[in-house]
Amino acid sequence: MSLxxxxxxxxYTKGIQALKHISLTVPEGECxxxxxxxxxxxxxxxxxxxxxxxxxxxxxxxxxxxIVPKNxxxxxxxxxxxxxxxxxxxxxxxxxxxxxxxxxxxxxNYKEASPSFLEQGLTKMEKAEQLLEIVGLEKEMINRYPxxxxxxxxxxxxxxxxxxxxxxxxxxxxxxxSLDVTVQVQILQLLKELQKKTNMTILFISHDIRxxxxxxxRVIVLKNGVMVDEFRIGDIYHKERHPYTKALIQAASSE
Amino acid sequence: MVPVxxxxxxxxxxxxxxxxxxxxxxxxLVGGTVLGGMLVPHDPFQINMNNRLQGASFEHWLxxxxxxxxxxxxxxxxxxxxxxxxxFAIMIAVIIGVPIGLFTGFIGGKIDAxxxxxxxxxxxxxxxxxxxxxxxxxxxNLTNVILAIVLVRWIVxxxxxxxxxxxxxxxxxxxxxxxxxxxxxxTIRMHLLxxxxxxxIVMAAIDVGKVILLISAFSYIGIGAQPPIPxxxxxxxxxxxxxQVVPSLMIYPGLAIMLxxxxxxxxxxxxxxxxxxxxRRG
Numbered sequence: 389m390s391l392x393x394x395x396x397x398x399x400y401t402k403g404i405q406a407l408k409h410i411s412l413t414v415p416e417g418e419c420x421x422x423x424x425x426x427x428x429x430x431x432x433x434x435x436x437x438x439x440x441x442x443x444x445x446x447x448x449x450x451x452x453x454x455i456v457p458k459n460x461x462x463x464x465x466x467x468x469x470x471x472x473x474x475x476x477x478x479x480x481x482x483x484x485x486x487x488x489x490x491x492x493x494x495x496x497n498y499k500e501a502s503p504s505f506l507e508q509g510l511t512k513m514e515k516a517e518q519l520l521e522i523v524g525l526e527k528e529m530i531n532r533y534p535x536x537x538x539x540x541x542x543x544x545x546x547x548x549x550x551x552x553x554x555x556x557x558x559x560x561x562x563x564x565x566s567l568d569v570t571v572q573v574q575i576l577q578l579l580k581e582l583q584k585k586t587n588m589t590i591l592f593i594s595h596d597i598r599x600x601x602x603x604x605x606r607v608i609v610l611k612n613g614v615m616v617d618e619f620r621i622g623d624i625y626h627k628e629r630h631p632y633t634k635a636l637i638q639a640a641s642s643e
Numbered sequence: 644m645v646p647v648x649x650x651x652x653x654x655x656x657x658x659x660x661x662x663x664x665x666x667x668x669x670x671x672l673v674g675g676t677v678l679g680g681m682l683v684p685h686d687p688f689q690i691n692m693n694n695r696l697q698g699a700s701f702e703h704w705l706x707x708x709x710x711x712x713x714x715x716x717x718x719x720x721x722x723x724x725x726x727x728x729x730x731f732a733i734m735i736a737v738i739i740g741v742p743i744g745l746f747t748g749f750i751g752g753k754i755d756a757x758x759x760x761x762x763x764x765x766x767x768x769x770x771x772x773x774x775x776x777x778x779x780x781x782x783x784n785l786t787n788v789i790l791a792i793v794l795v796r797w798i799v800x801x802x803x804x805x806x807x808x809x810x811x812x813x814x815x816x817x818x819x820x821x822x823x824x825x826x827x828x829x830t831i832r833m834h835l836l837x838x839x840x841x842x843x844i845v846m847a848a849i850d851v852g853k854v855i856l857l858i859s860a861f862s863y864i865g866i867g868a869q870p871p872i873p874x875x876x877x878x879x880x881x882x883x884x885x886x887q888v889v890p891s892l893m894i895y896p897g898l899a900i901m902l903x904x905x906x907x908x909x910x911x912x913x914x915x916x917x918x919x920x921x922x923r924r925g
Contacts, residue, residue: 440818440821464824467822472822479816482816490816493833549819
């Protein structure tokens with residue numbers, strides 16, 4: 389039961405090669421970090437995994453089945469088990485909708501879903517309240533609008549929405565990039581707790597190697613769409629690290 | 644909750660001087676016509692040749708026309724007709740244009756490209772000329788004028804809505820909606836429609852004024868309302884012959900058109916200011 393990517397390449401119509409021969413395996417329950425600077429292909433990889441981008445070269449399987457199946461029923465099942473958290477906290481929630489409406493959208497589409505961390509027999513609003521409490525927000529917030537929330541609170545809401553279907557794989561595309569340092573730590577702690585509690589697989593994409601080091605056991609380094617390095621977090625200072633990895637570590641420590 | 648919200652919206656709307664003037668003018672026009680209609684009820688179609696081309700009096704507030712009909716009653720009747728028809732035409736244009744704009748913008752691809760080329764083709768003609776051509780071909784009556792206006796105006800709504808959707812659909816909450824397996828219809832209804840509604844309301848409010856002008860212009864040149872229907876443009880046309888003797892026959896319908904178009908433009912601008920977050924404080 390794992391995510392396997394073999395020889396994945398992605399070329400945009402304008403001729404930009406976003407990913408080149410990416411191969412990696414993410415076992416169930418593991419948290420894998422993907423680091424790289426802007427334009428290294430991290431977000432493209434995330435979008436491909438969610439089926440938001442197409443790809444022509446390579447094979448991606450999740451739990452033995454090819455991802456993003458054409459068949460609508462299988463796609464529905466796939467989307468239930470794979471969710472995503474986005475980078476931009478300002479646009480992650482619809483500004484015209486109260487929090488509870490955004491929060492309950494996935495559960496509304498999967499009425500049969502009954503995540504183990506939610507009590508049985510709850511009404512819609514009670515589910516929304518409980519989800520907010522799981523991510524450390526007050527349940528009274530459900531009727532608020534996004535502009536009444538801070539960046540960190542919005543990101544917590546989007547995490548609550550992403551885990552509401554109890555996905556087995558959570559793709560996080562720079563979820564802490566637009567937040568203050570203290571809030572970044574809180575969000576990372578929350579993700580770590582949730583991962584421990586639910587044993588979901590996390591693919592954590594970031595340009596910040598420190599955030600990845602905090603959360604993930606294994607790190608993959610991307611540069612210009614190519615996987616240049618892969619290591620366990622304990623080997624981060626090993627002398628055999630790729631020069632680009634060393635540069636990323638140096639940049640992070642000099643901040 | 645709802646009364647508080649209504650109070651809040653009314654307060655914010657009335658704070659804007661443009662909106663205030665527009666509302667004042669609308670209340671004045673509606674109040675004047677309702678009150679006038681109650682005080683001096685005349686049949687706008689009743690011909691009285693003994694009483695033709697009379698000046699303003701207590702009985703006939705704005706005098707009588709060349710056939711002795713009460714001008715005030717005709718203007719009031721014309722108001723209901725012209726405003727009603729233009730609102731109806733805009734509504735139909737919105738009902739056709741907005742869903743097309745929403746779906747083509749969101750789905751994209753070949754359908755979008757095909758529809759937008761049609762839109763470009765139609766937009767390359769000036770809408771007034773195109774509407775004249777359509778109304779001219781179908782025959783001179785109000786129904787055909789409305790049809791011509793709808794055919795010309797739905798395109799504008801489709802195009803504007805499509806543009807708004809193109810900007811909005813790349814935002815992350817729309818992507819999240821896709822990732823959560825919401826249907827296309829649900830994503831559009833839940834996320835995209837609420838984003839375009841304010842712009843549509845503003846556009847429609849300003850458009851009502853434009854369409855009133857169009858209907859009047861068509862009636863004036865003889866391809867819209869036909870006598871004896873008291874449409875304002877048709878009244879202008881009928882009064883033309885008597886302009887040197889009784890200029891008020893043209894002045895009053897002209898003034899009515901001017902005031903109602905001004906009112907629509909003020910209300911439209913006021914709504915635009917209301918929905919414009921940059922101008923909204925607090």
